[in-house]
Amino acid sequence: MVEIAEDLDRICTTLDKLTLDSLSLIEEEIQLKLILENSMCEGETHLAKARYIMGHKNVSALQLPTENSPEFSASIQTLSNEDEKLYGQKSFEICSIKKDEDKSVHDPIKWFGILVPQNLNYAQNMFKQALQWAIQAINVQTQLRETLIAIGQLKKVKANMFVK
Template identity: 55%
Template structure:
């Protein structure tokens, strides 16, 4: 019976630690999402200022590439890897532009663009980095919740066997 209570105590201590870890991860994820949201709002504000300066038809979806546009490669992509514990890890992979085919996306809106358009681009880049961090934390949180559920099942089985 003493071994039974020792096992239950160990499981409960681990459950307590994992629960605290999950709360900390939730808090970090919420904070990152709020920071990303603020960056997105700032980017939208700078886009609105650019639309005001250049005119609503000069900063719109009309300038974005379509299926008929020449092909281009994204300089920043999201890379998915799996770490040694089996957790999914997202990261931004940036490539240097080759000068021949590189067109700065801001130039889609004209060659003399307001500085607000560059500010918006930078804020959206920052938001993307924070979103990637939040996604990584979310993966850790899912794994922590999975471990909590597994320990709860083990605890239930041990309690059921010893009754």
Template identity: 40%
Template structure:
């Protein structure tokens, strides 16, 4: 192999890495946009759920829907209705929402009485949906971190190849 051929190969490798870097930066921009959309969805869900809670409080009265009805440290323990577990997809850790099938689960809506307004049920379903949106946002954030690690590794390779 001549010196020119070796330099040509190194230049070709750097060009390929630079193309890959361009693609990763574009992917990063798309992921950032996706994360912003997720965060806006979270904000919208929380606002909608809060409005339904306020309507429920208006219908049932101030004392019926308040923090005084929430469980305290001395309350009996119960299992969460929804949990998250970590899975690995494409060498990236992701979170996944898992419904709890435990027999001892407690429906939190019962803390406010047996006959509760539809707005309270609506608020509950909105907040349950918000959990899915939050997990989606976290997964996008994890992809952003992984993409940044890949970009940093390729930048170091290019710097070493050029020196």
């Protein structure tokens, strides 16, 4: 009986810790998404300025590659590695591929022309920053997801102990 009480106490303590962890992770994720939103807003403002200079149709989805475009590789990719914090799940980081490393990589800014306004470069930098925030938000989200799974499992164990 004493052992069960001790186990229950241990489970409750762990549950408390995990609950606090998940609350701070929720806070962190929301903060990261708000920063991401700011970066995207700034990027979109620069896109709008570029659109004003170049014309409405010249900075739009029409310039994006289609299925008929020649194949090319992404210059920003992700690398994943197993993280202890994420209970063995993968955490991501961004890697940038340069043109001299892979010939199929090219600068997307060239889709919009050779002489593009500076605002398009600013927009590119803001969206690259936004990607960094997005990756951080994903890592926090994975951590939160795993914490929630752990809480769910411990609750089941606790409920089973009460049944016994």
